[in-house]
Amino acid sequence: MVTLADYGEYETAWCPGCGNFAILNAVKQALVKADLAPQQVLFVSGIGQAAKLPHYLNANVFNGLHGRSLPVATGAKLANPGLVVIAESGDGCNYGEGGNHFLAALRRNIDITLLVHDNRVYGLTKGQASPTSPEGFVTKAQPLGNPSIPFNPIAVATVMKAGFVARGFAGDVEHLSDLIVQAISHRGFSLVDILQPCVSFNKVNTFSWFKERCRKLDANHDPTDIHAALEVAMAEEDEIPIGVIYQNDRPPFEDKLGLTANGPVKTGETERREAFEKILSAYY
Amino acid sequence: MTSINLCICGEAGQGLVTIGQLLAKCLVRAGYHIVVTQSYQSRIRGGHNAFFIRVGASPITAPVGPIDLLVPLNEESIEIHRGEMAADGWIFRDADYGMDGDRNLPVPYASFGGGIYVNIAAFAVTGCLLGLDTSLMEGMVREAFGKKGDAASEKNLSVLARTVEWAKNLDIDFKGLPAPASPSRRMMVNGNEAIALGAVAAGVRCGFFYPMTPATSIILTLIKHAREAGIVMEQAEDEIAAVNMAIGASFCGARSMVATSGGGYALMTEGVSLAAMTETPLVIAIAQRPGPATGLPTRTEQGDLEFVLHGGHGEFPRAVFAPGDVTACFALTVKAFDVAEASQGPVFILTDQFLADSYRAVEPFTWPEATGNPAERDREISPEDYQRYALTDDGVSPRAFPGQSGALVVADSDEHTEAGHITEDLRLRPRMVRKRLRKMARIREAVVPPVFSGDASPELLFVCWGSTMGAVEEAVETLRREGRRAAMLHFSQVWPLRPGDFMDTLESAEKVVAVEGNATSQFARLIRRETGFAITRHVNRYDGLPITPGFILDGIARMGKGV
CATH class of the missing domain: 3.40.50.920 (Rossmann fold)
Incomplete structure (x- = not known):
């Protein structure tokens, strides 16, 4: 039996009141609910305050470069499909610097869970607009207000028929941890976009701003209905639906490659040598 | 004459590379030495492409300028190469081209089949006058066209037979080559294929790429053999993704590589630095082409040496191999994987378009006994207190792989503790810098001397x-x-x-x-x-x-x- 204690308690580098604490709790609870031991799990993160999360629990960790959590996670999963691979980073990392990787991951549908801490602002670099910042959002870098409209990750992931698309809120840990459990157990690419306040740099989308707007999806919502899902994804923000917005059973990338749980890592020496000799025969 | 420099040329899409390869392979099987140079333009059809085969009865190692035998597949080719002809050079050309002068042989391609069969007829005339056995050429045609069905194979064989019959009765002053020394069984391989085969021999398990000339055929060769060799290959969304995927796979214990050219490597440099900081073995093959920027995409140059020596921010060890020929492409690729693993960082194989595309007759590649699966050769580790970046005398910390032992493996692109966690301990920082640099000793020990x-x-x-x-x-x-x-x-x-x-x-x-x-x-x-x-x-x-x-x-x- 896996317990919360297996995942440890660590001192963090986050601001007091940061939504990351709640997300960390939700992640640990989810791993315990899913009965996954730390050895079975690989966290891959990028750079940013969110990307530090894997340092604050016990697991295998690759904390790579800004924007690159998904490609590293993809390589790791292909090398060892038996691992539970979770990519975790912020909105800037995944939707900005790593935007191309996000789009490609949706298409590949590799069995990775992507947890995006979406606070709609760059925190670690002290307060510039992020890809999800609202239009008109004023920062020191965007003094006239953010001229661009926000990226809609949920709508994009739905349109691209990602395997599992959900939105959570750091203010509801129980609900969020349930979403993460579902995301991990889904075979295919799973996105959980997690709304969270940034107490230091986002004075618009505050905890109470989110709290007032986030509503659990109606029990009638059918996540396998892509049109219903898109309607939810495109909804105006006076009410923000949280929950599983879209889901399908598209076969994961690994299945198409015919990979077994062992992946390519353990092919034996004799086998490889025989293959090598056979391959050479075409060159004479 | 010690060697004949022959040039088969025409438009892209005319199939001249196919006949060039068939002819080259026949020559290799007959015991000749070859140096192939491929000259092509950055386009899919049209333009002017040339497949040069320098062939010799005794060993030759380089391309040469003057053309001894020109086999043009269109009329324009004659004009393009006329100035490069050797004084006693011959042109074997379509009888329909209007052309005067000595030392040109009008070949009645139309009477042998014309159309798509010009290629086989050109192959037959050239092979026959170079002195190749008809049975050797027949065998090659069967191999090449057998897959397309009996009808295609038979039609090509009949064109071959008719053309050879015609060519045998020619009385021209074209001197072929002396018979080669007793032919040993050799392979015909180009530089890119040799790198791919070296990677297979070294136990590469994962390869990631974004297509880029002139490196693409390294990847295509790996893909061709991937199922048989148990290799996972994936076309990434860009070179940044490719290098990061390779690092992710390598972190999990799979020997991994990327292949690209200068522009793709420019995007990969952050990954080079990441491999160094996370101490993850990474093999990067770079086939150079002339820059800056897009440069001349299909031509050759050695202009990226300094870029490869210095690409990637920060200070860290690396090794750069620069094979001199096809055999070295194979051997040094095997070595690159071993050095990458021994030093736990980035290692480069630096070639160029010329060598990448240059077919040679080489002694059979042999299975490298010393190399093997990294997982099998992992040092003993103790899972309970495993530290990925344990400070050691030689700077090399034992590697464990996620999910393959009880150990939790933590790697970080930030400066990190021995356990792999992010740190700003500025007393630890110099120790970690020195630890990483100490691994240079391992690389230095293994240097291939000039x-x-x-x-x-x-x-x-x-x-x-x-x-x-x-x-x-x-x-x-x-x-x-x-x-x-x-x-x-x-x-x-x-x-x-x-x-x-x-x-x-x-x-x-x-x-x-x-x-x-x-x-x-x-x-x-x-x-x-x-x-x-x-x-x-x-x-x-x-x-x-x-x-x-x-x-x-x-x-x-x-x-x-x-x-």
Whole structure:
């Protein structure tokens, strides 16, 4: 039996009141609910305050470069499909610097869970607009207000028929941890976009701003209905639906490659040598 | 004549590469030596492409300029290459082309089948007049077209038979080659294929790429053999993704590689630095083409040496191999994987378009006994207190792989503790820097020393690296036949340099000339930086074409009496 204690308690580098604490709790609870031991799990993160999360629990960790959590996670999963691979980073990392990787991951549908801490602002670099910042959002870098409209990750992931698309809120840990459990157990690419306040740099989308707007999806919502899902994804923000917005059973990338749980890592020496000799025969 | 330089040329899409390959393979099977040079344009159809086969009964190592036999598949080709013809060179051309003059053979292609069968007829005429056995050519046609069904194969065989029958009865003054020494069984492989086969032999498990000329055929060769060899290949969304995927796979214990050219490598440099910081083995094959920017996408150059030496932010060890020929492409790729694993960081294989596409007849590649699956050779670790970056005497920390032992493996691109966690402990930082740099000793131990050949006490010493080896070798032979005391010093590893391996040679030569396929003598400058030894004479080629023995000899001649 896996317990919360297996995942440890660590001192963090986050601001007091940061939504990351709640997300960390939700992640640990989810791993315990899913009965996954730390050895079975690989966290891959990028750079940013969110990307530090894997340092604050016990697991295998690759904390790579800004924007690159998904490609590293993809390589790791292909090398060892038996691992539970979770990519975790912020909105800037995944939707900005790593935007191309996000789009490609949706298409590949590799069995990775992507947890995006979406606070709609760059925190670690002290307060510039992020890809999800609202239009008109004023920062020191965007003094006239953010001229661009926000990226809609949920709508994009739905349109691209990602395997599992959900939105959570750091203010509801129980609900969020349930979403993460579902995301991990889904075979295919799973996105959980997690709304969270940034107490230091986002004075618009505050905890109470989110709290007032986030509503659990109606029990009638059918996540396998892509049109219903898109309607939810495109909804105006006076009410923000949280929950599983879209889901399908598209076969994961690994299945198409015919990979077994062992992946390519353990092919034996004799086998490889025989293959090598056979391959050479075409060159004479 | 010791060798024949033959050129099959025409538009892209005419199938000239196919007949070039078939002919080259027949020549190899017959026991000849070959050096293939492929000249093509950055387009899919049209334009002008040429497939050069220099063929010799005894060993040859370089491309040469003058064409002894031109096989044009369109009329325009004759105009393009007329100026390159050797004095006694022949043109085997379609009888329908209007053309006068000596030493040109009108071939009635239309009567052999015309249309799509011109290729096979051209193959047959050329092979027949070079002295190839008909049965050898028949066998090749069966192999090549058998897959397309019996009808296609039979039709091609009948065109072959008719053409050979015609060619056999010709009475022309075209001198073929002497029969080669007893043919041993050899492979026909180009530089890119040799790198891919080296990777297979080294146990590569994962390869990631974004297509880029002239590196793509490394990847395509791996993909061709991926199922059989149990390799996972994925076309990434860009080179940044490719290199990060390779690092992710390598972190999990799979030997992994990427292949690209200069522009793709530019995008990969952050990954080079990441491999260094996270101490993850990574093999990067780079087939150079002329830059800057998009440059000449399908031509050759050695212009990215300094970029490869320095690409990636921060200070860390690396190794850079620069194979001189196809056999070295294979052997040094195997070695690159071993060095990457021994030093837990980035290792480069640096070639160029010329070598990438250059088919040669090579002795069979052999299974490298020493290499193997990294997971099987993992050191003993203790899972409970495992630390990925444990400080050790040689800087190398035992690797464990996620999910393969009880150990939790933590790696970080930030400066990190021994356990792999992010740190800003500024007393630990210098220790971690030194730990990473200490691994250079492992790389240095394994350095492939430069190869010296030629006159034992040379008045003229050529220094070269990478694919120019064959051209320099032949230039040295020519000079020695003319009575000059000439020699070559060739580097197939350009980083790190061990001055003890070569300083005596450099200092004892009367005159030293650096031969490089770039404009700024990057390797000569590297030698000066590392040793203080200044090479002041240079032969540089940067028009996109490979260096030939003739180009070197011309360069020497231009230097005047003192050289």
